[in-house]
Amino acid sequence: MRTLIEHRRLRDTSRAGLGLWALVCLFQPLASRAEEPRRIEFPYVHASDLRGILNIFHAFKRACLEQPVSEGLAERILPADYRIVSIGTYVLGNPSAPMTGTRFLSRTGDEEKDRAGGYPLIQLTLPSDKTPDGRCQVTWNRKWDYPPDDLPRIMLSMAGTLNAQISYRLEAILTSVPEDSFLAGENYGVFGEWVTWCWEDQPCAFTVNFVLDKDDGIYMTVTRNTWSLGQTPQ
Incomplete structure (x- = not known):
């Protein structure tokens, strides 16, 4: 006879398997094989509204x-009109800094x-033993274009x-716990953990960090996690 702990483990395992199966069924028609990389094109102006957010999603x-x-x-x-710079050039302003495993695709070549x-x-950060698929992140910081x-x-x-x-x-x-309520305020912060299909029909986890500040504008990062479903986060 199974103990109570064994029953709970079996229940949790079944729920996890059912959840993953439901995810596969829901997204399977949308999955696609890895394609030849395509150049990033921004369909909208980089305005501090939905148009700018959609540009970030497209680039991601x-x-x-x-x-x-x-x-x-x-x-x-x-x-188009972007350049590839090293972390030393972009962050430290050293134009002769060597290109390492991390590349910045930048409009100006300078962080400020x-x-x-x-x-x-x-x-973009090239793969390593700990991150076999590399690291990929899109960041956006913009002042308000509105009065x-x-x-x-x-x-x-x-x-x-x-x-x-x-x-x-x-x-x-x-996949993270949603907010219990949403209230109007002077500043907003939204953080979420998500999963979607990516190359080779595999699920990819990613995070979104979104901050709206009435004085400083918009700050947004979308980061593909360095781990896949079923793995331990690094």
């Missing part, structure tokens, strides 16, 4: 979900200038609809 799909990070990927997906211009940044009187309405709309936009645009399922 192209850079992080359609293939793992590999040597030469940065050159193949580089957006990218922030001032409100341009998205794509960061202060319009910000309460715009910020509330963006924060309140973000999770729905992620689910629809990235065909993703929220």
